[in-house]
Amino acid sequence: MHLKAIEWKANKVRMIDQTKLPEKIEFIETDDYKVVEEAIKNLRIRGAPAIGIAGAFGVVLGLNKFQGNDKNELNTYIKKEVIQSLRSTRPTAKNLFWALSKMEETINNYLDLPVEEIKKKVFEEALRILSEDEEISRKIGQNGAEILKDPSTILTHCNTGFLVSGGIGTALAIVYTAIEQGKKIKVFADETRPLLQGSRLTVWELMNAGVDVTLICDNMAATVMKQGIIDYAVVGADRIARNGDTANKIGTYNVAILCEKHHIPFFVAAPYSTFDFDMAGGEEIKIEERAPDEIICGFGKNTAPHNTKVYNPAFDVTPNELISGFITEVGVFRPPFGKWEKLKKY
Ligand code: MRU
Numbered sequence: 001m002h003l004k005a006i007e008w009k010a011n012k013v014r015m016i017d018q019t020k021l022p023e024k025i026e027f028i029e030t031d032d033y034k035v036v037e038e039a040i041k042n043l044r045i046r047g048a049p050a051i052g053i054a055g056a057f058g059v060v061l062g063l064n065k066f067q068g069n070d071k072n073e074l075n076t077y078i079k080k081e082v083i084q085s086l087r088s089t090r091p092t093a094k095n096l097f098w099a100l101s102k103m104e105e106t107i108n109n110y111l112d113l114p115v116e117e118i119k120k121k122v123f124e125e126a127l128r129i130l131s132e133d134e135e136i137s138r139k140i141g142q143n144g145a146e147i148l149k150d151p152s153t154i155l156t157h158c159n160t161g162f163l164v165s166g167g168i169g170t171a172l173a174i175v176y177t178a179i180e181q182g183k184k185i186k187v188f189a190d191e192t193r194p195l196l197q198g199s200r201l202t203v204w205e206l207m208n209a210g211v212d213v214t215l216i217c218d219n220m221a222a223t224v225m226k227q228g229i230i231d232y233a234v235v236g237a238d239r240i241a242r243n244g245d246t247a248n249k250i251g252t253y254n255v256a257i258l259c260e261k262h263h264i265p266f267f268v269a270a271p272y273s274t275f276d277f278d279m280a281g282g283e284e285i286k287i288e289e290r291a292p293d294e295i296i297c298g299f300g301k302n303t304a305p306h307n308t309k310v311y312n313p314a315f316d317v318t319p320n321e322l323i324s325g326f327i328t329e330v331g332v333f334r335p336p337f338g339k340w341e342k343l344k345k346y
Helices: 033-041 048-064 071-087 094-109 115-145 171-180 197-208 218-226 252-262 341-345
Strands: 006-009 012-016 027-030 152-156 185-190 212-216 232-235 239-241 246-249 266-269 315-318 325-328 331-333
Touching (some): 027 033, 048 094, 071 094, 071 115, 115 266, 152 218
Antiparallel strands (some): 006 012, 325 331
């Protein structure tokens, strides 16, 4: 994949502005952490692993702006200003909090060093998070590809490919890898209302990669399943609780219920950084609510009367009993869920 969703170039973060896709490929290049903060908030960069990486580079940029040698000042500024504001961008994806904790840990570990050395260590940590994600997505791809029979057709929801990752993604990494292995894989992509990550991003990236992809509206999933077209549903995740309850893009729960009804395996693909072992179950996961305009005036066109009362949760929680397995970088976890030792140790 020649395009990178996010990278470090000439002392700046460079990200594809995903709000501009599929019409044009536009990049954001910045050395200002406030620009990264805005980009995460407004989904210019999005998807759980990618916002973790963006958060990590946001800390690097924030720290680069720090002048002077006062460690107390540095500590307060980076934690209370930079990390705090990056943390408050989006509440649901665990990966963002995971990456910011890693950055905080790095600062704590090296606080005795001169300021310039701390900056260097923090930068190295962000680069490590980025390159590790590339490797992780490759392993998720391999572990998932083994499961898929040849040929098969996969239904997916939202976007989970190279746009969400330092590598080839999570759920779509499985598609890319299986195809690379010579399997004949077709994809049905849910449009993913209201922000259309399925049609704008998944279809765009799969078509560019030469994958056979068919777009459907979210409310057509039941029909294609009933018609026997779909062999598996494979989705990503934003946060997975200890019992396996999984937060992902709104509408994922619908897909899982439909899979149960039609006896179709429903898999979740996610890296270690998406798991939240501190949360016992899905009811503890904070679900982001977004602006009404995304539903009643999506992409600048009024589709409901002004002042319509709107409820716009960006994610839902799929109960663990609807999940056939979690595809991770260390292997596939099947029910009953809760034994995560292999993943924790890693
Ligand atoms: O609101 P978004 O576009 O950031 O939501 C993204 C998703 O829900 C993805 O499915 C999830 O982050 C998994 S991507 C590996």
